[in-house]
Amino acid sequence: GIQVEQSPPDLILQEGANSTLRCNFSDSVNNLQWFHQNPWGQLINLFYIPSGTKQNGRLSATTVATERYSLLYISSSQTTDSGVYFCAVRQLGTSYGKLTFGQGTILTVHP
Amino acid sequence: DVKVTQSSRYLVKRTGEKVFLECVQDMDHENMFWYRQDPGLGLRLIYFSYDVKxxxxxxxxxxxxxxxxxxxxxxxxxxxxxxxxxxxxxxxSTGTAITPNTGELFFGEGSRLTVL
Structure with a gap:
């Protein structure tokens, strides 16, 4: 099956700093999503981005499908950005919407 | 707004008990999934369903x-x-990815189960 690798595994920032999270995947995909898991455990959808670039406020994401990676940018980070960020992909040819998840990046933003 | 609702946020059960976790979505999605998440093991898929029954x-x-x-x-x-x-x-849950964005996956709030 497809492999999904996220880096870095852990990231510690001061409030106001910028960061880039990376997701590498081992095969062609037709879906890629970024999620933020909040302290209560809920997975919040950030981006649905199988290719191209999207922006939502301080967050933006870019997927280069031909090179099999995606980047999540967080600018001017806030303490509320803390949590775990997951990348998930759907391998081409996979049926029924099944996604494969990376292991996540744990982000801690200090005031 | 899309909604996936799980019946219980926190449950405590005893060994040997039968446990039901319920999930309801209001987006008319064909596909539904159950994952479990454990520290160091990430999200693992337990079962999924692509249609009724x-x-x-x-x-x-x-x-x-x-x-x-x-x-x-x-x-x-x-x-x-x-x-x-x-x-x-x-x-x-997710719909069938025929048109753009219909393959987007949405999660419920999660149910934290403790078995004693």
């Missing part, structure tokens, strides 16, 4: 069963709960 095993189906009698509802059943089933359980 249809189900497929995921990566870790042992000790679990599922039921999908109606399109909007997908239940996870622990026939005889064991301590190693203490975990966070996450339900998700």
């Amino acid at each position: 249809m189900k497929e095993k995921g990566d870790i189906p042992e000790g679990y069963s599922v039921s999908r009698e109606k399109k909007e509802r997908f239940s996870l059943i622990l026939e005889s709960a064991s301590t190693n089933q203490t975990s966070m359980y996450l339900c998700a």
